[in-house]
Amino acid sequence: MSSIWFREDVSPEEWETYALEQEKLARDREVQKQENYAEDVWDFYANDIISRYFKLANLARNHGISWVWGLVELDNPDKVVDADIVNGKFGRVWRIQKDDGSVEWVNVSQAQKPEREQAFYASKGYKLVRVYYHFTDGKYGLFPIKNRGVVEIEDYGFAEVKQNNEYAWDNLG
Numbered sequence: 001m002s003s004i005w006f007r008e009d010v011s012p013e014e015w016e017t018y019a020l021e022q023e024k025l026a027r028d029r030e031v032q033k034q035e036n037y038a039e040d041v042w043d044f045y046a047n048d049i050i051s052r053y054f055k056l057a058n059l060a061r062n063h064g065i066s067w068v069w070g071l072v073e074l075d076n077p078d079k080v081v082d083a084d085i086v087n088g089k090f091g092r093v094w095r096i097q098k099d100d101g102s103v104e105w106v107n108v109s110q111a112q113k114p115e116r117e118q119a120f121y122a123s124k125g126y127k128l129v130r131v132y133y134h135f136t137d138g139k140y141g142l143f144p145i146k147n148r149g150v151v152e153i154e155d156y157g158f159a160e161v162k163q164n165n166e167y168a169w170d171n172l173g
Contacts, residue, residue, distance in 0.1 A: 026053030
C-alpha cells in the first residue's frame with residue numbers, strides 16, 4: 001500500500017485513523033519528554049517533533065489539503081504562476097519562472113494592509129492568492145504536491161489580517 005499522501009482513493013475513515021495515530025505519537029513523545037526532562041538537553045527538538053505530529057494530524061483531518069501563498073496574473077486569474085518565495089541578497093523575494101524560461105524577481109510586499117499589499121502586486125501584474133494543494137510530509141517538513149494540481153484558488157480578502165511569514169503549515173498546528 002502506498003503512502004496516504006499520494007493516493008487518490010483515501011477514505012475519510014483512513015484520514016481520521018491516520019490523524020489519531022499522529023496524535024498518539026505526539027502524546028507518547030510528550031510523555032517521553034517529561035520522563036527524560038531532567039537529563040534531556042534536546043528539549044527543543046522534542047517540541048519540534050511533537051508539533052510535527054500534531055500538524056500531520058490536522059492536515060489529515062483536512063484530507064491532506066492545505067494552502068500556501070501564491071501569485072496569479074491579473075489578466076489570467078485562473079492560472080497559478082510558477083513562483084516561490086526565496087531568500088535573496090536583500091531579503092525575501094518571489095522567484096517567478098516565466099513560460100519562456102526566464103526568471104523574474106518580485107519583492108515580497110512589506111505592506112501591513114491587504115489593500116496596499118494587493119496594490120503592490122497589481123503594479124507588478126500579479127495578484128496574491130491562497131492556493132490549495134494536496135500536501136505531504138517530507139524530509140524537511142510539510143510541502144505541497146504541486147504535480148497533483150491545484151485544488152482551489154482563493155482570493156486573499158481585504159478583511160483578513162496576514163502575518164508577514166504566514167504559511168499553511170503555520171496554520172495547521
